[in-house]
Amino acid sequence: MSLQEPSFLILSALTTRPLHGYGLVSEVQKLSAGRVRLSVGTLYGALDRLAEQGFVSVDREETVGGRLRRYYVLTDEGAEALAAEVNHLRANADLAASMLRKRAAQSAPRLAAS
Amino acid sequence: MKSYQAWCRLALFAFPRDYRRRRGPEMLATLLDGSCPGQTRPSVRELLGIVAGGLRCRLRLRPGAGPLVLACSTVLTTAILGGAAATWLAWAITSPALPSDAEAKAIAQAVVGAAPAGVRRTSIPYHLDFDVEQLSGVEVAFPDNGLAWAPRRLNTEGWSVARADNYGLVAYRADLKMTVLLYSRPLLLRIDHAEPPIVTTATIAGFLLCGLGGWLLNARLGRRCAGRPAVSAWIVAVGALTIEFFLPLCFYALVEYIGGHINGGQAEPVWSPLGWQWVRVLAGTGVAMAIALLVVSLMPVPPDTATPRKRSMSTG
Numbered sequence: 058m059s060l061q062e063p064s065f066l067i068l069s070a071l072t073t074r075p076l077h078g079y080g081l082v083s084e085v086q087k088l089s090a091g092r093v094r095l096s097v098g099t100l101y102g103a104l105d106r107l108a109e110q111g112f113v114s115v116d117r118e119e120t121v122g123g124r125l126r127r128y129y130v131l132t133d134e135g136a137e138a139l140a141a142e143v144n145h146l147r148a149n150a151d152l153a154a155s156m157l158r159k160r161a162a163q164s165a166p167r168l169a170a171s
Numbered sequence: 172m173k174s175y176q177a178w179c180r181l182a183l184f185a186f187p188r189d190y191r192r193r194r195g196p197e198m199l200a201t202l203l204d205g206s207c208p209g210q211t212r213p214s215v216r217e218l219l220g221i222v223a224g225g226l227r228c229r230l231r232l233r234p235g236a237g238p239l240v241l242a243c244s245t246v247l248t249t250a251i252l253g254g255a256a257a258t259w260l261a262w263a264i265t266s267p268a269l270p271s272d273a274e275a276k277a278i279a280q281a282v283v284g285a286a287p288a289g290v291r292r293t294s295i296p297y298h299l300d301f302d303v304e305q306l307s308g309v310e311v312a313f314p315d316n317g318l319a320w321a322p323r324r325l326n327t328e329g330w331s332v333a334r335a336d337n338y339g340l341v342a343y344r345a346d347l348k349m350t351v352l353l354y355s356r357p358l359l360l361r362i363d364h365a366e367p368p369i370v371t372t373a374t375i376a377g378f379l380l381c382g383l384g385g386w387l388l389n390a391r392l393g394r395r396c397a398g399r400p401a402v403s404a405w406i407v408a409v410g411a412l413t414i415e416f417f418l419p420l421c422f423y424a425l426v427e428y429i430g431g432h433i434n435g436g437q438a439e440p441v442w443s444p445l446g447w448q449w450v451r452v453l454a455g456t457g458v459a460m461a462i463a464l465l466v467v468s469l470m471p472v473p474p475d476t477a478t479p480r481k482r483s484m485s486t487g
Contacts (some may be wrong), residue, residue, distance in 0.1 A: 078201030095218060097198050105228075124200035146263015 059073050060142045063103045066093055068112060068139040071131040075116040078127070104129060176203065178212040185225025230390050238265020244414045252417070261373035266344065266364050269309055279311035279360045281328050282349070288314045288357060291432045307418075308363040390470040406467065413460040440465040 060068070063085070070076060070084035081104075082095050095103075107113040111133030116128040131139070179202045183195055188259075202213065213221075230242070270278060270288040279287050291310045325332060329343040330349060340351040343365055350361040392406050 072413055078197060079204035082201065082205060096220025097201055097219045097223065098222070098227070100201070101194060101198060102224050122202060125196040126200055127197045 059145065060138065061103070062093065063099055064107055064112075067095075067100075067103055067107065067137070068131060068135055071129060072136070072139070075128040075130040077119075079126055081129070090115070107135065110138070111135070116164060124139060174211045175206050175213065176332060177202070178218070179203075182213065182218050182221040183225070185222040185229070187225075188228050190228055202403075212432075214396070230386060240387065241410060241414070242389045243313075244380045244418055245389045245410065248414055248417045249385030250378045250382030253384065254378035256381070257377020258370055259374040261367065261370045264371050265367040269364065270347070272309070275309040275311055275362050278347075278349075279313075279364060282324050282330070282360070283313060283358065284324060287311045308361050311360045311362070313358040313360075381484060388465065388468050392464065395467060395470065406464065409460050410442075410464055411459050413464065417457050 066085045066088055070081055076084055078097070078100060082100060086094050104113065108115075108129075111132055112127045114132050116130035119126045119128070132134055138166055176199070179199055183191055183198060186198075198221075202217070202234045206213070221223070264295070269275075270293070275290055276287050289312050291312070293308050293310060298444070307458045325340075325342050328344070330344045332340060334341045338352070338354050340353065342351075346365050346367070348363045348365040350363070352359045392410065395406065
């Protein structure tokens with residue numbers, strides 16, 4: 058089962074420590090070098106699905122300055138799913154890289170001949 | 172900041188009430204944490220993100236083509252069946268009584284210019300008797316003695332011809348519709364009610380409302396399935412089988428119904444194919460499954476099983 062990019066980045070963000078909603082938005086933005094900024098709708102939709110699949114669970118709740126912060130933690134199943142996805146992506150990337158190397162090797166003699 | 176908060180609270184109404192109750196304060200906190208100092212309202216992108224997320228949550232649309240196909244099939248099936256039910260209701264409520272046998276004979280005699288041989292009444296308006304697939308009407312037969320049909324009498328009797336070809340003729344007068352079957356021996360005249368104007372409106376309203384109902388049913392079942400793969404698999408299997416029983420028939424019936432209207436001829440009731448002998452068992456099974464799904468959807472949605480530890484801090 059392939060993870061969608063927001064889910065992949067959320068699981069990646071939770072690998073080291075539990076994070077609350079805004080913490081996840083910030084961490085995902087940082088991990089993707091500013092490319093992915095999760096909207097609240099996308100974030101909670103993804104968290105619902107990940108929780109249903111058992112990949113994340115609620116760690117604790119805090120009320121800070123009157124604001125409810127719910128922290129999410131990566132479960133063992135989530136870590137396994139993330140590792141499987143990493144292997145899958147790595148295999149695809151390796152395959153694409155080897156094909157590109159082949160292409161470069163084939164076109165080098167032609168360039169030399171011309 | 173209060174204005175920003177008010178905007179966020181308003182946008183969060185896109186989510187269902189029970190979801191807002193569970194997630195609302197947390198989502199609001201995330202939005203407030205992400206706001207800039209002095210910001211008075213969320214950006215359009217943020218607002219669209221919240222509303223889109225809310226609608227997706229309301230519709231319980233999961234990623235992937237399968238759930239979308241199942242949801243659309245459910246909507247289409249319930250919409251067509253709802254449209255059919257609304258059509259029946261509109262006919263039953265608004266359609267006046269058909270002419271009596273004597274009145275029908277008199278109408279037919281005036282038009283044909285000869286004494287009819289007999290009268291036969293068929294069913295009730297948009298009946299539920301699956302054995303007869305015709306709409307209600309009075310059929311008047313004439314003796315087979317080489318009677319010549321004289322269409323010009325129609326005009327003198329106040330009928331206006333809507334359609335005529337080698338096989339038949341359809342004419343209207345006030346709220347009555349007359350169909351003359353020219354190929355029939357003996358000559359046969361059929362008198363029905365013209366479709367009351369409210370019927371089309373009712374059909375469209377029934378179609379839209381029941382389509383919406385189908386979507387909500389789908390959403391409700393989706394919520395019942397959440398986090399329960401076994402329940403989910405059963406509901407999806409029963410749902411898919413139900414759709415399997417109904418959808419082809421609904422499509423056929425819809426095409427027949429629309430085709431009947433376009434041709435100006437007799438439009439069969441949308442559910443009439445469900446009464447075909449060979450389909451009856453399947454249709455009955457489909458109805459039983461649909462009722463089972465409805466009962467499951469009406470059961471209360473289980474609450475979140477997560478029981479997080481709570482902690483309060485004054486600053487942060």
